[in-house]
Amino acid sequence: MWNIIKEYRHYLATLVLVVVPVIALNAGGKSPADFHWFDRAAVSVSAPVQSAIRWSIETSWDALQSYVMLLSTQSNNRSLALDNRRLLNEIAAFQEVARENDRLRSLVDFNAPLEGRKIVAQVIAQDVNPQFRMIRLNKGTKQGVEVGMAVIALEGVVGRVIRAGNDFSDVLSLLDSSSAIDALVQRNRFRGVVEGQGGSTLSMKYLRRTDDVQEGDLIIASGIGGLFPKGLTIGKVTSVKKKNFGISQTVEVAPAADFNRLEEVTVIDPPKVPLEDATLEDVQDRFPGKHVKKEEKHGEKHPAKPGDEKAPKAPETKTPAKTAPTASAPAGASPPAHPPGAQ
Secondary structure (H helix, E strand, O other): OHHHHHHOHHHHHHHHHHHHHHHHHHHHOOOHHHOOHHHHHHHHHHHHHHHHHHHHHHHHHHHHHHHHHHHHHHHHHHHHHHHHHHHHHHHHHHHHHHHHHHHHHHHHHHHOOOOOEEEEEEEEEEOOOOOOOEEEEOOOHHHOOOOOOEEEOOOOEEEEEEEEOOOOEEEEEOOOOOOEEEEEEOOOOOEEEEEEOOOOOEEEEOOEOOOOOOOOOEEEEOOOOOOOOOOOEEEEEEEEEOOOOOOEOEEEEEEOOOOOOOOEEEEEEOOOOOHHHOOHHHHHHHOOOOOOOEEEEOOEEEEOOOOHHHOOOOOOOOOOOOOOOOOOOOOOOOOOOOOOOOO
């Protein structure tokens, strides 16, 4: 029996695959009440096969759809990722513009009370050599920048212009060892000179040992020289050292401006006060140590120019009074001649 089935297994399998579906189709068109025994047998045999075939087809179709959708999703994800990066860059650019506007608005408000010509510039380069603390700006002679103009920031004094090209200018910062600025201790008005040390700090010199200087004191520009407006912040005292001997003290100052984070600065040219229109205080500030006299002329007071006290005085000549004729002189006689040199 098994030998016959094994020998004709192909034919039997073909017969089953042909007959069973036919019976199943025939039974599918009938009501369950009209099923014959062979219909029930065919349905019982074909139901698992049909379920398996249906599950295989549905699973394959779902897998195909998932694969196609996955390809589409991956493409959409790549497109969305590019859009996301673009939008993030735009947001960062807008935020940078907003911050720059805030800084420039603050700079404009800070510059408003300052007199003189003002030019806002951006820092485009800094010298990497610690011995030469130079800063390069993006404004030059075309924009009105000239050698000798002061450079300030929101925090305080930055330096002065030492070189100006057409579209750039170089600034000698306060940190440079060759930089010096006359300064005051804001609390008690003691005067000294703040010099750069080539590092990140400043030194205030020419203070007497008896001058009261304390840590935390604010150091401001004195205005002497007419370069930096009076009252601009230079820095704060961080260290005071007094030796047991000598007449001076060592004062270390931390600059108010953060030179590692400078972005926008103002180049300022304070107005020059003409000497003939200056007050006595202006002249004394410009020429400290010199005594200035006032003189009146035609009811107006004018400060004497430097050197007037040394000018030679013109010799004074006196005109003698005319002598009336005496009683003994004869009538009609001419008066006596004037002495030599008389006018």
